[in-house]
Amino acid sequence: MKIARRAGHKRMAWKNGQGLTEEVAAFPAGSDVDSFDWRLSIAHVEADGPFSVFAGVDRTIALLDGAGLALDLPERLPESLQGARTVELTQGGAPFAFSGDWTISSRNLGGPTIDLNIMTRRGRCIHEMRRLTLAPGETLTAPGAGWVVFNSPATIEADGQELAIERFDAIALDAGESFSNRNTEAKILLVTISPAA
The missing domain is CATH 2.60.120.10 (Jelly Rolls)
Incomplete structure (x- = not known):
């Protein structure tokens, strides 16, 4: 991550x-x-x-x-x-x-x-973008490699570490990597990117 x-x-x-x-x-x-x-x-x-x-x-x-x-x-x-x-x-x-x-x-x-x-x-590549809202305590697991862009501030936990996220910060995730949302609702856009077939 x-x-x-x-x-x-x-x-x-x-x-x-x-x-x-x-x-x-x-x-x-x-x-x-x-x-x-x-x-x-x-x-x-x-x-x-x-x-x-x-x-x-x-x-x-x-x-x-x-x-x-x-x-x-x-x-x-x-x-x-x-x-x-x-x-x-x-x-x-x-x-x-x-x-x-x-x-x-x-x-x-x-x-x-x-x-x-x-x-x-x-x-060369294909992509998909989805808009999601994560409730407090909800975990997101990346379905594929890509990025999560935050459209609201959030506090997340990943690999046992708590991180403060600002609006428009982004995190790169490999397939299967995950993070949990803490405290308040988090508005995110999930972008997955993969090689073209």
Whole structure:
């Protein structure tokens, strides 16, 4: 288990220069936006505008903070999304998976927003993101290798050690590793990453 404290997240401008990202982790180490196999980041969306296009990349995002974020989708979509020209991300809502090849614009629904973003290079890695709430005393066991990003402060116990977690801190877990939540309800996003078949 490894902890990535928010204070240590690398901050950088978006690929299109229209926002700020806190990079939680990326692989391989030292890779940039053109060379990563996967990248986990927290995006600060200050204004309406286009998303960066990431050809050959699969993405999933979930809202962490703010009133809501509307995504205006391209006209040509997979059958499962036909008719859904706009998707709204809300606090507590399900993460949204989409292709980085798509041309998408976003609109803040009542002020700036912050979202969690996992990107995996198609053909190299696949991912899944789930939003969970852990009750006091509840234990999470990682179903696969990946990350847990906290959307609330928490106190956890792992390997017999108690740790204070701040909002937007993250922990890396291998498959089967676990931690227990203590004291108060913990809001988390669980991201699993695995090699492509």
